Amino acid sequence: MMKKLAFILFACSLSASLFSQQSDSAIVHNLFITSLKSDAAYENLRYLTQTIGPRLAGSPQSIAAVEWAKQVMQQMGVDTVYLQPCKVRNWQRGGKETAIVTSTLRGSKNLNICSYGGSVGTGKEGITAEVVEVKSFEEVEKLGRKGIEGRIVFFDRPADPAFFYTGHSYGSAVDQRIHGASVAAKYGALASIVRSVTLARDEFPHTGVMHYDESIAKIPSIALSTLDAELLSTWLKSDPKLKLFLQTNCHELPEADSYNLIGELKGTDFPDQYIVVGGHIDSWDITQGAHDDGAGVVQSIEVLRLFNEMGIKPRHTVRAVIYMDEEMAQRGAHKYLEEVKRKNEKHIAAIESDGGGFTPIGFSIDASADNFSTIKSFQKYFEEFDMHEFIKGGSGVDVGPLKELGIPLMGLMDDGQRYFDYHHAASDTFDKVNCRELELGAAAMASMVYLLDK
Amino acid sequence: MMKKLAFILFACSLSASLFSQQSDSAIVHNLFITSLKSDAAYENLRYLTQTIGPRLAGSPQSIAAVEWAKQVMQQMGVDTVYLQPCKVRNWQRGGKETAIVTSTLRGSKNLNICSYGGSVGTGKEGITAEVVEVKSFEEVEKLGRKGIEGRIVFFDRPADPAFFYTGHSYGSAVDQRIHGASVAAKYGALASIVRSVTLARDEFPHTGVMHYDESIAKIPSIALSTLDAELLSTWLKSDPKLKLFLQTNCHELPEADSYNLIGELKGTDFPDQYIVVGGHIDSWDITQGAHDDGAGVVQSIEVLRLFNEMGIKPRHTVRAVIYMDEEMAQRGAHKYLEEVKRKNEKHIAAIESDGGGFTPIGFSIDASADNFSTIKSFQKYFEEFDMHEFIKGGSGVDVGPLKELGIPLMGLMDDGQRYFDYHHAASDTFDKVNCRELELGAAAMASMVYLLDK
Numbered sequence: 033m034m035k036k037l038a039f040i041l042f043a044c045s046l047s048a049s050l051f052s053q054q055s056d057s058a059i060v061h062n063l064f065i066t067s068l069k070s071d072a073a074y075e076n077l078r079y080l081t082q083t084i085g086p087r088l089a090g091s092p093q094s095i096a097a098v099e100w101a102k103q104v105m106q107q108m109g110v111d112t113v114y115l116q117p118c119k120v121r122n123w124q125r126g127g128k129e130t131a132i133v134t135s136t137l138r139g140s141k142n143l144n145i146c147s148y149g150g151s152v153g154t155g156k157e158g159i160t161a162e163v164v165e166v167k168s169f170e171e172v173e174k175l176g177r178k179g180i181e182g183r184i185v186f187f188d189r190p191a192d193p194a195f196f197y198t199g200h201s202y203g204s205a206v207d208q209r210i211h212g213a214s215v216a217a218k219y220g221a222l223a224s225i226v227r228s229v230t231l232a233r234d235e236f237p238h239t240g241v242m243h244y245d246e247s248i249a250k251i252p253s254i255a256l257s258t259l260d261a262e263l264l265s266t267w268l269k270s271d272p273k274l275k276l277f278l279q280t281n282c283h284e285l286p287e288a289d290s291y292n293l294i295g296e297l298k299g300t301d302f303p304d305q306y307i308v309v310g311g312h313i314d315s316w317d318i319t320q321g322a323h324d325d326g327a328g329v330v331q332s333i334e335v336l337r338l339f340n341e342m343g344i345k346p347r348h349t350v351r352a353v354i355y356m357d358e359e360m361a362q363r364g365a366h367k368y369l370e371e372v373k374r375k376n377e378k379h380i381a382a383i384e385s386d387g388g389g390f391t392p393i394g395f396s397i398d399a400s401a402d403n404f405s406t407i408k409s410f411q412k413y414f415e416e417f418d419m420h421e422f423i424k425g426g427s428g429v430d431v432g433p434l435k436e437l438g439i440p441l442m443g444l445m446d447d448g449q450r451y452f453d454y455h456h457a458a459s460d461t462f463d464k465v466n467c468r469e470l471e472l473g474a475a476a477m478a479s480m481v482y483l484l485d486k
Numbered sequence: 487m488m489k490k491l492a493f494i495l496f497a498c499s500l501s502a503s504l505f506s507q508q509s510d511s512a513i514v515h516n517l518f519i520t521s522l523k524s525d526a527a528y529e530n531l532r533y534l535t536q537t538i539g540p541r542l543a544g545s546p547q548s549i550a551a552v553e554w555a556k557q558v559m560q561q562m563g564v565d566t567v568y569l570q571p572c573k574v575r576n577w578q579r580g581g582k583e584t585a586i587v588t589s590t591l592r593g594s595k596n597l598n599i600c601s602y603g604g605s606v607g608t609g610k611e612g613i614t615a616e617v618v619e620v621k622s623f624e625e626v627e628k629l630g631r632k633g634i635e636g637r638i639v640f641f642d643r644p645a646d647p648a649f650f651y652t653g654h655s656y657g658s659a660v661d662q663r664i665h666g667a668s669v670a671a672k673y674g675a676l677a678s679i680v681r682s683v684t685l686a687r688d689e690f691p692h693t694g695v696m697h698y699d700e701s702i703a704k705i706p707s708i709a710l711s712t713l714d715a716e717l718l719s720t721w722l723k724s725d726p727k728l729k730l731f732l733q734t735n736c737h738e739l740p741e742a743d744s745y746n747l748i749g750e751l752k753g754t755d756f757p758d759q760y761i762v763v764g765g766h767i768d769s770w771d772i773t774q775g776a777h778d779d780g781a782g783v784v785q786s787i788e789v790l791r792l793f794n795e796m797g798i799k800p801r802h803t804v805r806a807v808i809y810m811d812e813e814m815a816q817r818g819a820h821k822y823l824e825e826v827k828r829k830n831e832k833h834i835a836a837i838e839s840d841g842g843g844f845t846p847i848g849f850s851i852d853a854s855a856d857n858f859s860t861i862k863s864f865q866k867y868f869e870e871f872d873m874h875e876f877i878k879g880g881s882g883v884d885v886g887p888l889k890e891l892g893i894p895l896m897g898l899m900d901d902g903q904r905y906f907d908y909h910h911a912a913s914d915t916f917d918k919v920n921c922r923e924l925e926l927g928a929a930a931m932a933s934m935v936y937l938l939d940k
Contacts, residue, residue, distance in 0.1 A: 064650065068647045068648055193522045193523050194519045194522055194523050196522070196870065196872075196926075231922065391903055416650065417650050418650070418901070447845050449845055450922075453920070466904050466907065468652075468685065468903045469903050
């Protein structure tokens with residue numbers, strides 16, 4: 033009799049578990065198919081990138097973007113939408129920037145440049161000097177004051193293509209952008225100009241934040257398109273004494289008022305416990321920021337819309353956090369953590385999309401061993417959509433500060449082969465995003481939220 | 487003593503097998519990294535698409551493309567390069583095509599159209615008639631002669647986006663393109679105009695081959711851009727009596743002389759046994775054919791180049807087959823099989839790339855259970871490059887005829903989310919192909935050839 037009861041209980045639990053598993057699988061499937069049939073995220077991205085356009089933190093456009101996204105969520109019927117005030121750095125490019133190379137052998141040519149975020153300008157009169165090309169910081173040190181002083185240092189080490197993950201290629205060259213100016217200034221350079229950190233051979237300068245060593249004089253720090261880097265390098269070979277003229281106007285104003293934006297679907301069982309999906313709404317001033325990170329913004333909003341469309345009522349509150357100021361100083365991300373701690377809000381997990389709006393391939397997971405293996409066990413639901421990369425790794429810059437809460441953090445991983453082609457450049461436009469690829473990413477995030485919520 | 491010997495033998499075989507396995511893994515890895523460091527395939531594609539351009543089978547450009555590809559392989563130092571004569575259909579568009587919709591309510595508008603391959607033209611005077619919009623062949627039958635006769639039938643069923651694999655979406659609508667004209671002609675329609683079979687909402691008409699039922703009168707069969715299909719459908723709702731004018735000039739000439747192109751790396755051990763990699767060099771006349779199938783051509787050539795660059799001497803002969811006339815009638819593919827049989831050439835396997843130059847995700851494998859499981863066992867070598875789809879399925883239209891040899895046939899599978907956006911349209915241009923994605927596909931094919939060759 034006991035044996036029979038035990039068997040019945042076992043059979044019941046098996047069938048319940050089989051049912052719930054089938055049901056989860058069906059819901060994930062439906063989230064993906066529902067997303068593929070929709071163009072809501074894509075049309076939101078069109079507006080954000082083409083109508084609002086560039087939206088550097090601190091700019092009026094960045095505020096307009098937040099106000100627009102608030103309206104979008106309100107019109108979707110999200111339960112709660114509110115702004116979370118934060119302060120941001122207020123760096124400004126200050127208008128047209130010019131670079132002209134002049135060689136007695138070849139004449140003059142305008143080069144495609146842009147200042148890096150955080151850089152000082154050259155002043156109105158600009159800088160004219162000889163150029164010394166280097167591939168590494170060690171070379172600068174070897175050249176020393178004698179080889180560097182009074183010159184413009186041209187950092188020309190390309191991103192190494194010999195990695196499958198383009199983030200590794202990016203990592204192989206981005207030190208020049210971030211620290212090049214101070215490394216060069218230490219030996220008396222007048223300015224630093226850096227081959228754009230991208231895998232594309234193109235005419236676009238790719239910007240990005242740079243940092244000064246505060247103990248060293250600040251010199252202008254400027255990106256050069258890869259094609260013009262090749263040109264400058266070629267010209268230098270035949271005329272090492274050529275002159276480069278640089279004129280930029282960037283400057284930093286006192287910090288500005290800005291906002292994160294938060295939209296919520298209230299949890300039925302645990303309204304005070306939060307699962308976060310997020311992306312950043314600021315972009316560089318020279319680009320529509322379609323992949324970086326308009327995609328992450330509209331995908332995070334789309335998670336809420338997909339839940340609504342499918343009538344999924346989450347048990348925990350699902351919160352889309354639209355971060356401000358990822359590009360310069362992550363002030364929005366830090367403000368979000370500050371408020372979480374002040375209000376003592378319990379968080380379950382956080383997922384960030386800041387790898388573009390390309391076909392999703394998995395999640396990069398920063399979690400305890402137990403949590404990792406739970407999340408890894410979800411992989412089976414995603415394989416039908418060719419998502420197989422559920423790997424230990426970093427999550428993202430905006431959810432990163434939440435690490436101190438001890439919760440699982442995740443970054444949506446995309447097929448990133450093209451990501452750095454457009455990264456931080458004027459070429460990161462709406463037309464570079466495919467509707468289906470964008471929607472698949474939103475579905476992946478929604479599915480992960482759904483599974484975490486169970 | 488026996489035991490000890492057995493152990494030594496076991497240890498030796500284990501170590502040999504471990505070594506060979508590590509070595510295979512290292513070679514596959516190096517094939518991928520070598521490909522990522524190269525832009526040879528990309529630069530070949532640039533020439534094929536931008537300098538040679540559209541190259542419909544039967545056209546002078548298609549012959550120029552073959553001649554160019556022959557030179558490329560000769561300059562690479564491939565062991566053998568030769569043309570394989572074949573006859574091809576010789577359909578010609580015959581110049582500018584026009585569609586004008588005229589409504590008493592809205593005035594007149596030019597629509598973006600193109601004839602389907604194989605269609606007859608309208609004649610110089612064109613056709614002017616009312617339009618009847620349908621979503622299925624059943625609707626045509628229901629409307630019958632009374633509803634159809636003397637009208638233009640507008641097939642407007644969109645490709646269904648609710649599939650992850652876009653090939654399934656394509657399959658949900660392509661019947662209208664292939665058979666629509668004869669279905670409509672059966673009831674006395676004057677012409678058939680079909681919403682382009684694509685997942686893009688764009689202004690480009692997407693062409694493709696169509697077939698006539700020889701027992702029914704041949705009427706013009708024409709593609710309409712998806713945006714103009716939406717427009718025409720909207721206009722029809724308010725003015726069902728609007729008129730559509732169509733004028734096209736296409737016609738078919740007697741079949742033409744053409745060629746497949748074959749390049750070989752001779753096998754060291756089995757020079758008379760062949761592993762085939764292939765793509766088709768013909769494209770539709772209205773497009774650069776970058777993804778379809780310039781990519782497959784340059785990838786197949788790149789397989790030989792990668793072997794050369796890495797100093798890999800294949801045991802079997804590796805043969806790049808550059809097929810002619812995939813788009814219209816696969817006359818090149820049938821000729822290739824005919825020659826294989828005539829010369830009694832032993833084939834080991836054949837791999838086709840005709841899914842675009844996007845990031846590879848795996849192989850679709852048409853093989854016996856034993857061969858499938860051998861090939862599936864190679865998957866482990868590809869997972870580091872996010873290729874996880876080693877699935878039973880079709881191979882490709884050009885290697886398809888080799889099925890009667892009883893050998894494994896494979897199609898390179900790409901991330902196909904964007905494939906049908908450009909498919910058979912003027913938008914399938916060089917700039918839509920990413921160098922790294924293209925090279926990864928070539929590396930995947932080269933790696934599969936390497937593993938099959940062992």
